[in-house]
Amino acid sequence: MPRTSINGKVNLAVDLGDPFLNHVVDGFFKIGAVAVGKVAVEETYHVVARGSVSKKNFEHSLKKMCKEGAYWGAVAGLYVGMEYGVERVRGTRDWKNAMVGGALTGALVSAVGNNNRDKIVLDAITGGAVATAAEFISYLT
């Protein structure tokens, strides 16, 4: 059952009765929360740098938090689902799952945003490389 815990204080548990879906939902909420936090810190910095806060800016910040949170969450959920799917198909756990999952995610995210075939392939390659790099770094640290 996915338990999304931010700093051990806020807990959210969703059980959809299927490990695949649970993984995806967990990825969505965890990484979405990271993106929301990122935008919150960014906007706070803008306010500090500007020295003033208006209602309009606040509404803009809130909207940006929702948008970026949903976007990062969707990409992360897609990636986690892809990696899980690749693992099930291949039957093993190694960095190649991350590479294939990252490439599929990159291709899908790119295909949603644009219709240029070359760009989709290049985004798939970049997605695979970034996921592989992140996987290697998680072994290192």
Place this chain on the structure above:
Amino acid sequence: MPRTSINGKVNLAVDLGDPFLNHVVDGFFKIGAVAVGKVAVEETYHVVARGSVSKKNFEHSLKKMCKEGAYWGAVAGLYVGMEYGVERVRGTRDWKNAMVGGALTGALVSAVGNNNRDKIVLDAITGGAVATAAEFISYLT
């Protein structure tokens, strides 16, 4: 001792006698190799899409592999070193190390490339968020 192994076939072991330096060097070579592979696949796709390969293009590809490999490697080495340093200072291992390490890396990489103070802070925030997200995903998968 860092052992950089790509697909279990190529092995490279460098020992600098210090765990901190070993981590950094290992990060540099592993992620550098991923970036070199990424550019190689990208350029192969360009060749296939174009249907021809010339000496000039080949030289360009080789240069791009070296450049991107060194860049990704340097960023990864910096990040791994930062996270290791933060772990030593804090004395614990959790996602906050990734966040602080990512933020420091983002700030440094940004500071090397430009002089805009705002941009450096925002890059630090993004670096921290990306590192935190990658850390969460490595727990999930």
